[in-house]
Amino acid sequence: MARVTVYDVAEKAGVSTATVSFAFRHPDKVKDDTKAKVLRVAEELGYVPSGNARSLAKGRTGTLGMYAFDMLLERPQGSNLEDDWPDVSPRSIDEPLDGDEPNVLVYPLYVDEVLRGFELECWKSGKGILMGAASERDDHRSVTDIAGRVDGLALMPSGYNDALPLSMLAKTIPLVMVGVGDEKLPAAYLQCDNASGMRQIVDHLVEVHHINDMAFVGGVNGGACARGTDADDVVSRYDAFKKYLEERGLDSKGALLDDSFATSDEYMVGLCEAIGSGRLPQALVCGTDQTAFGVIRLLEEAGVRVPDDVIVTGFDGILAGRLMEPQLTTVRQPMEDMGREAARMLLSRNGEPWEKAERRVLPVRLIVRGSCGCNQKI
Structure with a gap:
């Protein structure tokens, strides 16, 4: 044709x-x-603009693409925290480090580990890689430019994806939607097992710490879309959280304590109100590790001790959680494996788009550390 x-x-x-x-x-x-x-x-x-590559013989470029809205963070998330977060690791938040030390609150994060796996698999397979990121909501140019130069494209989760011509691209090249739950396109959908991870957290809190009063913190009502990260995963985790509370006969009516998101002007207002009124539950289950860092910061500033006064857990398993004090109890996603799997799925298509949606779910594991009251270090 x-x-x-x-x-x-x-x-x-x-x-x-x-x-x-x-x-x-x-x-x-x-x-x-x-x-x-x-x-x-x-x-x-089925038209896709192309700078050069798709005019080559057979339309193959030997290159895969990775696209995201937020591939980098300059400062920790949380608009009301950014001005006073010091540029140090969480292990010594109040003590400056000598030299040019990286801030693990902004790197490496979820997207960095996924990208590393994607790059490693491309390198292993002798394929090139192109990275792209949108500069604005309707940035059609950036996504179509990169799509026209690659044999397949992996997209990181973003609330802005719906504004892009992805249905058109899905007819032209294979797409892998990473961390996206809604199967709208004939594409591959790759996620971690959010439900299993949340079950592991609830089971641990109930069976080991005898917690019967816990609440969720995370943007689940479309808020995360404003920044373009985590939305589907966080919603999935919250739905599973409510389900497992109900299965154990626990009250789920007040399961959502704070649904603000990192760039909101009212970030963590719900949590602040709960602290001020003395309505904190026994445990706060956070939708992501980054949310958990902000929660712990606010609790400590208010004189609330973690885990003595309230337990805090995260989800993702990024490096910063291991370096902070107390170390963060969390669920570890196989983020590097997700990147590798995204690349393998694209390679398997040899440039041919999917005819229908295909889903793959990777397992997760609970990592028990100090923020829940356990002393185990992994």
Whole structure:
């Protein structure tokens, strides 16, 4: 089948080739109705803009792509914490470190470990890698540019993904959606076993620490989409948390203590109100490790001791949780393996898109440390 060109799209849409190009590369310069028409026609025809690679023989580039909105963090998440977080590791938050030490609150994180696995698998397979990230919500240019240069594309979770022409891309190249739960596209969906991880946390709190009053902290009502990270995973974890509370006969009506997100102007207000009114539960189960770091910080500033006064747990298993004091009890995702698996799934398609959605779920394990009252160090 002949490759669809910009001329084909322009002819069917009744616009100039320049308008087609602008619809992808400078969408802010095209009227909304014209842009929508061009994108609709492009999707129908299976057109993807390309700088060079897809014009090569057989349309193969020998390269895989990784795309995200937030591949890097400059400072710890939490708008009301960023100004006073020192640039040191959590092990000695109040003591400066000598030299140019990395801040493990911003690196390495979930995305960094996934990317490492993706790069390692590409290297092992002799494939190149392209990285891309959007600079704004409707950044069609960045995603279509990278898609036109690779044989497959892995996308990290983002609330902004829905604003991109992914349904069009899914018809042209294989896509792997990492950490995304909603199977909207003919693509591969790769997640960790959030339900199993949450069951392990609840079981441990109930059976080992005899906790019967616990609550969840994390953005589950669309808030995480504002930053573009964790949304599906956090919602899945919260749903599982409620389910397992109910299975054990525990009250789930007040299961969500704070659903704010990192860039919200009211970040952790719910937690602050609970601290101020003396309504803290026995344990706070956080949707991510990064959320748990902010929770522990606020509790300590309020004179609430972890774990003596309240237990705190996380989810993800990033390095910072092992270096802080107390060390964070968490569920470890196989993040490097997720990156490797994403690359392997793309390689298996040899540039051919999926015909229907395919899901793979990787196992997780509970890591018990000091923030729950256990002294075990792993």
